[in-house]
Amino acid sequence: MEGKQKNIVVVGASFAGILQSHCIMKHVIPKFPSHHLVLINPSPDFFWVVGAPRAAIDDKMVPDEKVFLKIADGFKQYSSDRYTLITGTATGIDTEQRIVQYRTEKGIEEVPYHALLLATGGKTPSPLFSPFPSTEQTREAMRVFREALPQARSIVIGGGGACAVEIGGEIGDFLNTAARRFAATPTNLKAKITLVTKGTKLLPTLSTAAATQAEKYLNRVGANVVYGRKVIETVPQNAGRTIETLVAIKGEKVKIHLDDGEVLEADIFIPAFHGKPSTSYVPQHLLTDTNHIKTNPSTLRVDDAGPRVFAIGECSSAFGGASMHIVDQTKVITTNLKRDLRAFVDGKERPDTGRDRIYEQYTKPSQFVPIGRSKGVGQLFGWWLPSWVVWILKGRTYMVGITHWYTAGDMVKKEDVWKYE
Ligand SMILES: Cc1cc2nc3c(=O)[nH]c(=O)nc-3n(C[C@H](O)[C@H](O)[C@H](O)COP(=O)(O)OP(=O)(O)OC[C@H]3O[C@@H](n4cnc5c(N)ncnc54)[C@H](O)[C@@H]3O)c2cc1C
Structure with missing residues (x-):
């Protein structure tokens, strides 16, 4: 798939992977004519896990079509020769050959990468809250649970x-x-x-x-x-x-x-405990002792994996735990990726193509937690929120009206140009 074409391979298409992929399609691919996005995810669907606690109870309250959304639909806005969507599960990375191996229905296949973004998140213990190993499994778990709950x-x-x-x-x-x-x-x-x-x-x-x-x-x-x-x-x-x-x-x-x-x-x-990172396909020397991908907390590169490799979201050792952190990470990675792509000329790295954008994680508490269909607690940037605000922001619909921010990349529509670019 590579040859003259330079693949930017993204592994995982949940909050981090899908947002980063749309950022690349909107703000990187148009500027780099020989580059092509390849997105690998085990399911053709994106799972809106935010809505899962209500969707798992009753599909009349949050219907399946609001939480399981076709990844391909969000990419119809781009020229089809600039990207490839693969339904498959990464099984290995060869950082010397710069190849990702993945399993599909047909067997094990591989794709070479010029740049690589790892966004394989984590797996929750309950199948109700995880799109991994597949969203077909999540749907079936919800069906079984909804039937038994009453x-x-x-x-x-x-x-x-x-x-x-x-x-x-x-x-x-x-x-x-x-x-x-x-x-x-x-x-x-x-x-x-x-x-x-x-x-x-x-x-x-x-x-x-x-x-x-x-x-x-x-x-x-x-x-x-x-x-x-x-x-x-x-x-x-x-x-x-x-x-x-x-x-x-x-x-x-x-x-x-x-x-x-x-x-x-x-x-x-x-x-409903914390999940574990989904990184079994990543070579051991690139992992921390908690099996997160060793990520430079400033540049978000995986320094030990060779040039142009990044990790984003829950699989990364530099992740703060909320999807708002993912949005900030995409900005840093997009700038640093463009810098790295510009630095590679005639098969060689040029070290002098500008400075790295530095990631600074916002640490003030921000979380909205609905409790049933009428109440909730929360904080935004450390500020306490009254229950009715949590209800309006999240508890009313579990935010199913804003899924297109991710699935169509509407949240990153406008390029966040860094002042030193
Ligand atoms: C019930 C629940 C509610 C939540 N609500 C909120 C909320 O309201 N606000 C908030 O900020 N956060 C919320 N979170 C946390 C939020 O869901 C996570 O921070 C977010 O999902 C992390 O995104 P991610 O893309 O890094 O990883 P994940 O969402 O875990 O996605 C990883 C993706 O990679 C794929 N993948 C895994 N392994 C492989 C492989 N080997 N090859 C290819 N693909 C692979 C998976 O199938 C998946 O699509 C909630 C979490 C849960 C469980």
């Missing part, structure tokens, strides 16, 4: 972060009652919902005040929180981590063993 009388959720709080709030709102303003803690509950967190507060990213408020809203939908305990194992093993173990099998309750010896029983266990 009959469930006990649900245990592992974790105290945003994913756990959001899914707990949605289930409580759906099965028990809404967290309306003056509602007392409900007594006649249809389902008992328990969140188990090893932390001493919910929502580690947010302030203690926001976390305390989140617990109050959870209580109003009939969900309780157990603090300072860790789930050490489940029976059956891997409960909630595969489609087969998403819900209790043949009415047998799932047993959830905690580190203090207590055993909880539930019809459904949801492991």
Whole structure:
């Protein structure tokens, strides 16, 4: 596929990969006539994971077509000879030969790269919240979960972060009652919902005040929180981590063993813990001890992988954890990529083509966490947000109206030209 054509290969097409690819199609490819984008992703769909906590409950509230969106549709705006979309899973990278190997339905294939951007994110323990290994699996997980949920009388959720709080709030709102303003803690509950967190507060990213408020809203939908305990194992093993173990099998309750010896029983266990990076295809010497890709925190290059290799998003060691960080990372990578492409002339690197744009991560807390369909907590750049603002910004529709910001690259439509370019 290369020859005279120089491939810019992007691996992964979720928040980071799709946004970076649109940035390249809009602001890099038009300036570099011999360059071609190749985007490799295991599924032809982009998954709007932000909407997953409500979409997983009932497809009438958030229909599948709002959270599973065709990647190809967003690329119709570009000339088809400037890009190639591949449905495949990367299985290896050869940094000497500058080749990515990937698996498709036809078998193992490979593509040479002139520049490489790694955006393979992470995999959540529950298949409800991850587009990996495929969105077909995510859809099936949601179908199984939606069918079983109305009959469930006990649900245990592992974790105290945003994913756990959001899914707990949605289930409580759906099965028990809404967290309306003056509602007392409900007594006649249809389902008992328990969140188990090893932390001493919910929502580690947010302030203690926001976390305390989140617990109050959870209580109003009939969900309780157990603090300072860790789930050490489940029976059956891997409960909630595969489609087969998403819900209790043949009415047998799932047993959830905690580190203090207590055993909880539930019809459904949801492991809403942090995911692990999806980097098994990356050579070991390019990984940190947590299996993130060793990324230069200033330039976002993977220095040990040779020239013109970058990592972005959750797979990168330089990622701060929220999709707003991805937007800032695309700006830095796009500038530095253009610089690197300009530096390569007649098969040689020229070191003198300008300075690198430096990534500075915004650290003030910013997170919106809906709790059911009427309440929520959040902060924006450190500022506390009232519940109704969180509802307007996210809880009303889980932002399904702005998916085109990513899938069509509308968020990066305007080129962010750096002053030193
Ligand atoms: C339930 C939930 C709700 C969330 N809500 C928010 C929110 O409201 N706001 C916010 O800022 N963040 C939110 N997040 C976090 C946000 O989803 C992540 O920060 C974001 O998904 C990271 O994007 P990414 O592209 O780096 O990785 P991922 O989204 O993990 O995507 C990685 C992509 O790479 C693909 N891939 C993996 N391995 C390979 C391979 N070997 N070859 C090819 N492709 C591969 C995957 O299939 C996937 O398409 C939420 C997370 C969850 C779980």
